[in-house]
Amino acid sequence: MALNRSDLPENVLSLLAQGAVIPAHPLALDASRRFDARRQRALTRYYVDAGVGGLAVGVHTTQFAIREHGLYETVLRSAMQDRLDWDQRPMAMIAGLCGGTAQAKNEARIAVGLGYHAGLLSLAALAGAPEDQLIEHCEAVAREIPLVGFYLQTAVGGPVLSSDFWRRFASIPNALAIKVAPFNRYRTLDVVRGVVAARAEERVFLYTGNDDHIVLDLALPFVAMRDGAPVSVRFRGGLLGHWSVWTRSAVQQLARIKSELAQGGGSLGPELLALDARVTDCNSAFFDVANNFHGCIAGCHEVLRRQGLLEGIWCLDPAEGLGPGQAGEIDRVYRMHADLSDDAFVSENLQRWLS
Numbered sequence: 001m002a003l004n005r006s007d008l009p010e011n012v013l014s015l016l017a018q019g020a021v022i023p024a025h026p027l028a029l030d031a032s033r034r035f036d037a038r039r040q041r042a043l044t045r046y047y048v049d050a051g052v053g054g055l056a057v058g059v060h061t062t063q064f065a066i067r068e069h070g071l072y073e074t075v076l077r078s079a080m081q082d083r084l085d086w087d088q089r090p091m092a093m094i095a096g097l098c099g100g101t102a103q104a105k106n107e108a109r110i111a112v113g114l115g116y117h118a119g120l121l122s123l124a125a126l127a128g129a130p131e132d133q134l135i136e137h138c139e140a141v142a143r144e145i146p147l148v149g150f151y152l153q154t155a156v157g158g159p160v161l162s163s164d165f166w167r168r169f170a171s172i173p174n175a176l177a178i179k180v181a182p183f184n185r186y187r188t189l190d191v192v193r194g195v196v197a198a199r200a201e202e203r204v205f206l207y208t209g210n211d212d213h214i215v216l217d218l219a220l221p222f223v224a225m226r227d228g229a230p231v232s233v234r235f236r237g238g239l240l241g242h243w244s245v246w247t248r249s250a251v252q253q254l255a256r257i258k259s260e261l262a263q264g265g266g267s268l269g270p271e272l273l274a275l276d277a278r279v280t281d282c283n284s285a286f287f288d289v290a291n292n293f294h295g296c297i298a299g300c301h302e303v304l305r306r307q308g309l310l311e312g313i314w315c316l317d318p319a320e321g322l323g324p325g326q327a328g329e330i331d332r333v334y335r336m337h338a339d340l341s342d343d344a345f346v347s348e349n350l351q352r353w354l355s
Contacts, residue, residue, distance in 0.1 A: 001112065002112070002143060002144050002145070003112045003117075003144070003145050003146060004146065004174055005146045005173070005174050008117055008118075008146065008176075009090065009117075011090040012090055012091075012092050015053050015054070015090055015091075015092055016053075016054075016092050016176070016177060016236065016237075017205060018236065019053075019218075019235075019236035019237035019254065019258065020052065020053020020054055020092060020236070020237040020254075021050075021051070021052045021053055021054075021237060021238060021247070021250050021254050022052060022053060022054040022055065022056050022092065022094065022207065022237065022238065022239040022240070022243070023047050023052055023055065023056065023240065023241075023243040023244045023247055023250075024056045024059045024060065024061035024239065024240060024241040024243070024244055025043065025044070025047070025055050025056060025057045025059070025061065025062055025075075025079055025244065026043060026061055026062060026244050026297070026300055026301060026304065026310075027040070027062050027063050027066060027075065027315075027316070028040040028042075028043060028310055028311075029312075029314040029315070029316070030311065030312075030314070031311070031312060031314065033314050033315075033316060033318070035071055035074060035075070036311065037078060038354065039309065039310055039311060039354075040075070040078050040079075040082070041078065041082045041353075042309055042350075042353040042354045043304070043309055043310075044078070044079055044082040044083050044086065045082065045083075045086050045352075045353040046247065046309060046346065046349070046353055047083075047247055048083050048086050048091075049086075049087075049349060049353070050247040050248040050250075050251055050342070050345070051248070051251040052091070052243075052247060053091060053092060053237065054091050054092030054093060054094060054239075055083065055091065055092075055093055055094070056094040056095075056096065056120055056239050057075060057076050057079040057080075057093070057094070057096065057116075058072055058075060058076055058095050058096035058097075058107070058111075059094075059096035059120055059122075059241075060096070060122070060152070060156065060241065060297075061241040061244055061297060061300065062075060062096065063297060063315060063316050063317075064096075064098055064122070064124075065316040065317060066316070067098065067099070067103075068316075069316055072107065072110070073110050073114075076095055076110065076111060076114050076116065077114055079093075080093060080114050080115055080116070092117055092118070093115065093116045093117050093118075094116065094117065094118045094119070094120050094148055095107065095108075095110075095111035095114075095116040095118070095119050095120070095145075096119070096120050096122065097111070097119040097120065097121045097122065097141060097145075098122045098124070098125060100125060100126065100137075101140050101141065103125075104119075104121060104137070104141045105140060105143075105144050107119070108141055108144035108145040109144055111145060112144065112145050116145070117146065118145060118146040118147065118148050118176050118177070119141065119144075119145040119146070119147055119148065120148040120150050120179060120239070121138060121141055121147050121149065121150055122150050122152060122158075123137070123150065123152070123158065123159055123161075124152060124156075124157035124158055124159070126159070127157060127158070127159040128159070129159075131161070131162065131164070131165045131168075134159075134161075134165065135165065135168045135169065138169055138172060138175075139172055142172050142173075142174040142175065143174070145174075146174050146175075146176040147169075147172065147174060147175050147176060148176055148177045148178065148179055148207070148239070149166070149169050149170075149175065149177070149178035149179065150178075150179050150181065150209075151166075151178065151179065151180050151181055151182045151187065151188075151191055151209070152181055152182075153181055153182050153183040153184070153293075154182070155183070155292060155293050156293055156296070158181075158182065160187070161187075161190070162190060162194075163190040163191075163193045163194045163197070164194065164197075165194065166178070166191045166193075166194025166195060166198075167193075167194040167195070167197040167198045168194075169194070170194060170195045170198035170200035170203075170204045171198045175200070175203075175204050176204065176205065177204060177205040177206070177207055177236075178191055178195070178204060178205075178207065179207050179208075179209040179239045180206060180207070180208055180209055180210060180217075180235070181208075181209025181210055181211070182210070183210055183211070183212050185213075188210060188217075188222075189222065189224075191206070192206070192222045192224050192233050193224045195233065196224040196225075196226050196231045196233060197224075197226065199226075201231060201233045205236045206233060206234070206235045206236060207235060207236060207237055207238055207239045208235045208237075208238045208239075208240070209238070209239055209240055211240055211241060211242040211280075211283045212280050212283060212284075212289075213276060213280065214238060214240065214242065214276070214279050214280070214283075215253070215257070215272070215273070215275050215276035215279055216273070216276045217235045217238070218235055218237070218238065218254065218257050219257055219261070219268045219272065219273060219276070221233070221234055221266070222234070222235075237254060238250075238254070241287070241297075241300060242279075242282075242283050242286060242287070242300075244300050244304075245300050245303040245304060246282075246303070246340060246341050246342050247342065248345045248346075249340050249341065249342045253275065253279075256272065257272065260272055278337055278340065281333060281336070281337065282333045282337050282340060284329070284333075285299065285326065285329035285330045285332065285333045286299040286300055286303060286330065286333075287299055287300075288322070288323040288326045288329075290323065290324075290325060290326070290329065291323030291324060291325075291326065294320075294323040295320075295321065295322045295323040295326045297315055297320065298313045298315060298320060298321045298322050299322060299323075299326055299330065301314075301315070302326075302327065302330055303330065306330075307343060307346045307347075307350070308346065308347075308350050309346065309350065309353075
């Protein structure tokens, strides 16, 4: 059964409109690289107790290879059931969708059947296709589930997409949001211009996926011209792999940004603006920027391993691990930015989450 935006619970739509922390859920594996249900459950409980507004499951941080290993439905079902068993409060549940049109539509049907509210649609598998074909693909998948567009950075397989593509995407009736993650300011502005041109800035919510500029994306207005007048657009929240770690701190940061914007008439003080560089510095280590993002998933696993949430940093691909020097970089940001971690929060609750 297809799911339309109008079918979504009002409290979920309101949550997304107001802005939420939505971590990209990692995959817990044991030493034999098999699914570790207990550690996966602990991660979900961690995110719920940290105060997130939703979970993105089956996405890049979860590892796209879960499909090849027959784990897609297992992982989505686990996250949904584990979070409902732990806490019944409203949350936006977003499923990653990949592959060609037939595969993405099938994954959308699985997600809808499990109670997910939207699908984050990766276009990496169609990266060489013309934009007309990409829009047809998006429209076909949108007939199954509300869509979150995904501007995935080119370093990990995303195609370059024009402002007109995003205008056409935002015009799809079942388009719900866009995760803007090109790690590129020019391409970020292309998305903003496209959404404004579609007159969809109040209907299609922008969520940052730019892990290199999280705070500034959330703090600053983005302006595009329409009909000779400026239109101001803000990112509502973030859907981020970076927020899969130190998540309690991320929730507090977003709350602080919202509070200061409200109290300061839409502007932030220099201390909070300076936080952008510190968070980006942490991301440089977690995402292995020095090695062109080779260890971007394993780096997040390493932080969770150090906290005790994961047993190891194993990925489905044995060749995927920390990049050269990445462990030392994680050591460095732990020393320099220890106040941004949530180690104490995890330590206080770890045994409860693992029970």
